[in-house]
Structures are given as C-alpha cells and as structure tokens.
Amino acid sequence: MTDRFASRHATLTSPAYDGFPITTSDAAPVLEVTRAIYVGVAGDLTATFASGETVTFQNVAAGTILPIRISHVLATGTTADALVGLI
Numbered sequence: 001m002t003d004r005f006a007s008r009h010a011t012l013t014s015p016a017y018d019g020f021p022i023t024t025s026d027a028a029p030v031l032e033v034t035r036a037i038y039v040g041v042a043g044d045l046t047a048t049f050a051s052g053e054t055v056t057f058q059n060v061a062a063g064t065i066l067p068i069r070i071s072h073v074l075a076t077g078t079t080a081d082a083l084v085g086l087i
Helices: none
Strands: 019-021 036-041 043-049 054-060 064-066 070-073 081-086
Touching: 036 043, 054 064
Parallel strands: none
Antiparallel strands: 019 081, 036 064, 036 081, 043 054, 043 070
16 A cells, blocks of 8 residues: 655644544543544533643534544533544
8 A cells, every 4th residue: 555645744734644532531631632533423522622721612513523632521511422532
C-alpha cells in the first residue's frame, strides 16, 4: 500500500492519523490530548480543553466532528456516546 503523505509533518489542520475510543470519566484524562472528537450518538458533551477550561457543548448531533483539543471528557454532564478521540 502506498501512503504519499507518510513523510509529511501532521498539523492541527491536517486529517487525523489515529483515533481511540473515549470513556467518560470525572477524574481520568483521555489517552492523549485530541485534535478532534467524533460524536457517534447525539447528546451533550462536557469536556476540559487542554488549557484547563471546562465547557458543555449542548445537543451535539450524531456524526459530528468537533475540532477541539481536549484532555478530559467528563461523565457528569455528558449524554453523547460512541465518542472517538482523533489525533
């Protein structure tokens, strides 16, 4: 398989190159600070940005990709599900 972009440096605006499932937790951080989050099941998403600020995104539609760099997805206040961290 050929990957023409394998030697290119990834930036915040380039496509994601990896991902991981996110389990919500009021204490534990996500596996890695994200470049974006995919929301598979609609709902609210309460997240802490890499800067430390915590916000709630209300009524996020299923299939949405939020281009946000977050360190935590909180269980309290999050009703969205099937979350994938994109890096």
